[in-house]
Amino acid sequence: MGPFLEILIGGLMAGMLYALIALGFVLIFKASGVFNFAQGAMVLFAALAMARFSEWIGRYAGLQDKLLINVLAFAAAMVLMVVLAWAVQRLVLSRLVNQEGITLLMATLGITHFLDGFGQTLFGSAIYKIDVGMPKDPLFLLEQSIPGGVLVSQEDLIAALVAAALVGVLALFFQYTATGRALRAVADDHQAAQSIGIPLGRIWIIVWSVAGFVALVAGIIWGSKLGVQFSLSLVALKALPVVILGGLTSVPGAIIGGLLIGMGEKLSEAYIGPLLGGGIEIWFAYALALLCLLVRPQGLFGEKIIDRV
Template identity: 80%
Template sequence: MGFFLETLIGGLMTGMLYSLVALGFVLIFKASGVFNFAQGAMVLFAALAMARFAEWLPALTGLDNKLITNALAFTGAMGVMIAVAWVIERFVLGRLVNQEGITLLMATLGISYFLDGAGQTLFGSAIYKIDVGMPKDPIFLFESLFQGGILISQEDVVATLIAAALVVVLSAFFQYTSTGRALRAVADDHQAAQSIGIPLNRIWVIVWSVAGFVALVAGIIWGSKLGVQFSLSLVALKALPVVILGGLTSVPGAIIGGLIIGVGEKLSEVFIGPMLGGGIEIWFAYVLALLVLFIRPQGLFGEKIIDRV
C-alpha cells in the first residue's frame, strides 16, 4: 500500500507540472481563439533567459546575494517575455486578425521555430542550471503507518504548491476582472469585441504576456529539475494530450487533465509496464487523449460548439 501511495503522489505532482505548461495553451486559446504551438518554445526561451541572467548578473554587478540575483533575473526574464509578447502582436498576430484558424496555427508554428533559434543565438546552446533554492533532498513520510515510509520529493511538493497557487490566481483573473472578461469576449468574436471598443492589440499583448509569465514559472520549475536544455521544449508535447483531455477552453480542465495523465502514466508504467516490457509512460497520455476525442471531441470540460444554420 505504501508503494502504491508513493507512486500515486508522484503522479499527482508530475501531473500538476504538466498542467502548468498546459495552462499556457488554454490561456491563449481562451482569450484569442489561437492554438499556440509555440508554448513549448516559450517555456524554453523564458528558462534560458532566467538561467543566463542569473549567471551574468553577479559578473556584471558584483552581487553575491543569490536571492537578490534570482529576483533581478526573474524580473529581467519577465521583461523579455513581455517584449516577446509585444513583438508577436505587432508583427504577427496584429496582421492576421480574423484570418482562418489554420493560418494562425501556422503562424504560431513559425513563432516556435523563431524562438528556438533566437534562444540559441542570444543565450547559447549548452545545458544551464537554474538554482532558485528549491529543496532537492527527498523526505520520508508516514513511517509509523507504512514500513519504510513514503518517499516524497520536496522539490516536487514546492513546485506543486506554486503551480496550484498560480492556477487559483489565473482562474480569479479570468472570472472576476474586467480585463479577464475582455479577454473572453475577444475569444468569442474578434469583430464584435472591436465593435464595442475592446482594443484587440492591447488584449493580445496582455494575454501573451500572461502566457509568457506562466511559461517562465514552468521553465524555472522544469529547469530546476532537469536543467535548461533544448529538449525542455519537448515537455510541451506532453501538455498537448492534457489540453485535449481537459478541454481547450477550461482552466480547471487543464488541471484535472494533467492530474489524470500524471497519475495514469505513473501507475501504468509501474504496475502494467513490467508485463508489457515498459515504455507505457511514453505513449499513455496520447492514447488516452485519442480515446477521449472519440467520445467527447471538446474534452471533458471544454465547451460544446453548436453552429446554427
C-alpha cells in the first residue's frame, strides 16, 4: 500500500502543476478564441526572467536577503510579462481580430519562436537556478498506519499546494467577477462584446497578463525543480494533452485533466512500464489525449460545438 500511495500522491502533485500550465491555455482560448501555442515559451521566458533578475539584483544591488531578492525579481519579471502581454495585443492580436483560427494559431507559433530567440538573446542560453527557499528534504507520512510510512517530497507538496491555490483563485475570478464575465462575453462573440461597450483590446491585455502570471508561477516552480533551461518549454507543452482531455473551454476540465494525466502517467510507468520496457511516462499523456479525441473530440468538459446549416 505504501508504494502505491507514494506513486499516487506524486502523480496528483505533478498533475496539479500540469493543470496550472493548462489553465494558461484555457484562459487565452476562452477570451480570444486563440489556441496559444506560445504558452510553453512564455513559461520558459518567465523562468529565465526570474532567474536572471534574481542574479542581477543580488549582484548589482548588493542585497543579501534572499526573500527580498526573490520578491523584487518576481515583481520585475511580472512587469516584463505585462509588457509582453501589451506588445502581443498591440502588435499582433489587434491586427487579427475576427481572422480564421489557423491565422491566429500561426501567429502564436511566431510568438513562440520570437520568445525563444529573444529570451536567449536577453538572458543567455546557459542553465540557471531558481532558489525560492522550498525545502528539498522528504516527508514521511502515515508512519503509524503504514510500515515505513509514505515518502513525499516537500518541494513537490508545496509546489502542488501553490498551484492548487492559484488555480482555485483564477477559477473564481473567471466565474464570479465582472472582468471574468467580460472575458467570457469576448470569447463567445468579439463583435457582440464590442457592441455593448466591452473594450476588446483591454480585455485581451488582461487575459494575456493573467496567462503571463500563470506562466511565471509555473516557470518558478518547474525552474526550481529542474533548473531553467530551454527544454523547460517542452515540459510545459505536456499541458497540451491536459487541455485536450479536459476541454479547451473548461477551467474545471483543466484541473481534472491535469490530475488524471498526472496520476495515469505515474501509475502506468510504475506498474505497466516494467512489462513494456519502460518509457510509458513519456507518451502516456499523448496517447490518452488521442483516445479522447477519437471518443469525445471536445474533451470531457468542453462545450459541444453545434453548427446549424
